[in-house]
């Protein structure tokens with residue numbers, strides 16, 4: 001038996017990012033047929049290399065994956081400021097049927113936000129990313145990007161190609 005890996009209080013290693021993004025992808029896949037015209041996004045929140053929050057897109061009008069994961073972590077007593085947030089699709093940056101996730105994430109100030117791919121929706125397209133970075137939150141883009149893009153292919157195809165000038 002290999003010895004179980006011991007959670008470490010250290011900053012997540014870069015190679016861990018793909019592992020947590022894979023978990024976020026699986027959460028997104030779990031709601032693939034239940035999100036109506038919203039993309040089936042998954043999100044995990046990680047503290048000291050342990051997943052403390054999980055979320056997936058709710059049916060139309062319901063909360064987005066990031067909101068669900070933040071609520072989940074906070075219910076467990078975790079401050080998001082001590083955590084890294086992994087989300088398959090760029091957080092939204094506009095008031096649609098729900099408030100923008102980027103603003104919520106900025107208010108919670110996670111240590112890092114790791115994103116699979118840019119949301120090509122005309123009202124996002126790099127704005128979520130820019131808002132996070134503008135608030136001095138570290139953002140990593142493109143972790144497992146190919147897998148995420150395959151997973152969200154139908155959503156991406158609705159809005160792509162996007163002009164190269166749009167905030168990558």
Ligand SMILES: [Zn+2]
Nearest residue numbers: 064091092101
């Ligand atoms: Zn959102």
